[in-house]
Amino acid sequence: xxxxxxxxxxxxxxxxxxxxxxxxxxxxxxxxxxxxxxxxxxxxxxxxxxxxxxxxxxxxxxxxxxxxxxxxxxxxxxxxxxxxxxxxxxxxxxxxxxxxxxxxxxxxxxxxxxxxxxxxxxxxxxxxxxxxxxxxxxxxxxxxxxxxxxxxxxxxxxxxxxxxxxxxxxxxxxxxxxxxxxxxxxxxxxxxxxxxxxxxxxxxxxxxxxxxxxxxxxxxxxxxxxxxxxxxxx
Numbered sequence: 351x352x353x354x355x356x357x358x359x360x361x362x363x364x365x366x367x368x369x370x371x372x373x374x375x376x377x378x379x380x381x382x383x384x385x386x387x388x389x390x391x392x393x394x395x396x397x398x399x400x401x402x403x404x405x406x407x408x409x410x411x412x413x414x415x416x417x418x419x420x421x422x423x424x425x426x427x428x429x430x431x432x433x434x435x436x437x438x439x440x441x442x443x444x445x446x447x448x449x450x451x452x453x454x455x456x457x458x459x460x461x462x463x464x465x466x467x468x469x470x471x472x473x474x475x476x477x478x479x480x481x482x483x484x485x486x487x488x489x490x491x492x493x494x495x496x497x498x499x500x501x502x503x504x505x506x507x508x509x510x511x512x513x514x515x516x517x518x519x520x521x522x523x524x525x526x527x528x529x530x531x532x533x534x535x536x537x538x539x540x541x542x543x544x545x546x547x548x549x550x551x552x553x554x555x556x557x558x559x560x561x562x563x564x565x566x567x568x569x570x571x572x573x574x575x576x577x578x579x580x581x582x583x584x
């Protein structure tokens with residue numbers, strides 16, 4: 351059975367994912383920078399939903415090499431996740447040279463002491479397959495990856511090899527550009543059992559704004575796209 355994880359940047363996105371039949375939510379904010387840690391209130395609210403919630407632990411956009419102050423923030427955010435008993439967390443730390451930071455990742459894993467996904471920081475790593483082995487050895491539950499490519503369809507061979515080499519010890523979850531038109535092919539080609547999608551839609555509205563100089567919009571995970579993806583994966 352395939353597990354579909356939907357990346358959600360708002361509570362409405364979470365509701366859409368749950369109601370459309372997704373299996374799990376990755377909760378974050380700041381989609382434009384690839385995701386950051388959501389607010390205290392968002393974590394609390396989402397943790398009350400009847401769907402497993404994995405919270406991203408990332409204090410800012412940009413690279414995945416963190417200062418001591420940023421590490422302190424990450425540890426505080428992990429404490430918040432423990433407070434609301436979320437199902438898992440999502441993070442990934444690299445050294446300045448692009449290798450998996452074994453010491454820091456273990457420190458965060460030990461602080462959490464539960465299921466964790468290593469996110470697409472792996473796609474920026476110096477040696478992709480060595481990084482995956484390190485992540486597996488550290489005890490992460492899964493790896494979210496596009497196969498070291500900008501788009502998942504360009505990284506399928508790497509994902510297939512990762513699944514073949516490590517799939518018995520860690521879950522490999524393709525992501526970045528997944529949609530209803532390619533999800534089934536990705537899973538069949540790579541033999542992966544989990545897949546990650548945003549199904550994002552940008553909505554523009556003048557509600558709450560009377561100044562026509564501004565053109566405000568929000569991005570949500572679209573219910574209908576998620577529902578179609580759920581159907582396609584059956």
